[in-house]
Amino acid sequence: MVDILNTIKEDGGKTGITRILYGANLSHDRLVKYIEKLKEKNLIDIVKEGDRNMYLLTGKGYRFLEEYEKIRRFAEAFGIKI
Amino acid sequence: MASILRSDLFMESASAIISLLVAYYSMKAYKLTENRSLMHLYYGFSILGTGMFVRVFSLIYVVMIMANMGGSRNILGLTYTIGVIYGILRIMAYGFFIIAYTERKKTSTILPAIFPIILNPYFELIEITMLIYVVIQTLINFSEKRNINAMLVLIAFSLLLLSHIAFAFSIINLRFYMVGHILQFTAFLSMLIMLIRIGR
Numbered sequence: 001m002v003d004i005l006n007t008i009k010e011d012g013g014k015t016g017i018t019r020i021l022y023g024a025n026l027s028h029d030r031l032v033k034y035i036e037k038l039k040e041k042n043l044i045d046i047v048k049e050g051d052r053n054m055y056l057l058t059g060k061g062y063r064f065l066e067e068y069e070k071i072r073r074f075a076e077a078f079g080i081k082i
Numbered sequence: 083m084a085s086i087l088r089s090d091l092f093m094e095s096a097s098a099i100i101s102l103l104v105a106y107y108s109m110k111a112y113k114l115t116e117n118r119s120l121m122h123l124y125y126g127f128s129i130l131g132t133g134m135f136v137r138v139f140s141l142i143y144v145v146m147i148m149a150n151m152g153g154s155r156n157i158l159g160l161t162y163t164i165g166v167i168y169g170i171l172r173i174m175a176y177g178f179f180i181i182a183y184t185e186r187k188k189t190s191t192i193l194p195a196i197f198p199i200i201l202n203p204y205f206e207l208i209e210i211t212m213l214i215y216v217v218i219q220t221l222i223n224f225s226e227k228r229n230i231n232a233m234l235v236l237i238a239f240s241l242l243l244l245s246h247i248a249f250a251f252s253i254i255n256l257r258f259y260m261v262g263h264i265l266q267f268t269a270f271l272s273m274l275i276m277l278i279r280i281g282r
Binding site: 067068070071073074075076077078079080082 | 107114219227
C-alpha cells in the first residue's frame with residue numbers, strides 16, 4: 001500500500017491506474033483491493049477525468065507517507081527492515 | 083557522596099525518560115508496520131526505562147529511610163533486593179534486544195547470545211556479554227547502511243556496554259560508578275539525538 005501511495009506522490013500527487021500498476025509492481029486484482037482500502041482510510045481520492053479514473057493523494061495520505069518515512073528511518077537505524 | 087547520588091539519580095531519570103521515548107516510537111512503528119522486531123524493541127526499551135525508574139524511586143526511598151532511621155541491616159537487605167530486581171529487568175530488556183536482532187535475521191543465531199546467561203552468575207557480566215552481541219549487530223547494520231542514525235544507535239549501545247564495564251569495576255573503585263552513569267547517560271543522549279533527527 002505504501003508503494004501505491006509513493007507512486008502517486010512521485011507523479012505529483014495524481015496519477016492513473018497504469019502508472020500505479022507498474023510503479024507498485026502489483027497484479028490488477030491486488031491493486032483494486034488495496035485501492036479500496038486506501039480509499040476507505042481516506043488516504044487517496046478518486047476523480048474522473050474524461051473516461052479515466054485518476055487517483056489523488058489526500059492531505060492525510062501525504063501525512064501518512066511522512067510518518068511512514070520517519071518510521072522507516074527509525075527502523076533502519078536499528079537495522080530492522082520494514 | 084550526596085552529590086554523587088544526586089547526579090546519579092538525575093542522569094538515570096533522564097536516561098529512563100529517553101528509553102521510554104524510544105519505546106513509544108517503537109510501538110508507533112510496530113502499530114504501523116506490524117514488524118515483530120519493532121515490538122521486541124518496544125518491550126526492551128520500556129522494561130529498561132521502567133527498571134531505571136524503579137531504581138531511582140527505590141534509591142530515594144532508601145535515602146529517606148536512612149535519614150529517619152540511620153543505618154540498619156534491613157536497609158542492606160532492601161538495597162540488595164533493589165539491585166537484584168534492577169539486574170533482572172535489565173537482562174530481560176537486553177534479552178528482547180537480542181530477540182529483535184535474531185528475528186531480523188530469521189536464523190537461529192540466538193543460541194550463542196543466551197549461552198552466557200547459562201554460564202555466568204553475575205548480572206553485570208551477563209549484561210556485558212549480552213550487550214557485546216547487540217553492539218556487534220548494530221556495527222554490522224552501520225557498516226551496511228553507513229548513515230548517521232545507524233551510527234548513533236551503534237554509539238548508544240557501545241556506550242551502554244562501556245557503562246556496564248565501568249559498573250563492574252565500581253566495586254574496586256567508586257569513581258567507576260560515576261563514570262558508568264556518565265557513559266550510560268551519554269548512551270541515551272545519543273538515542274535522543276537519533277530520535278530528534280528522525281522526527282525532523
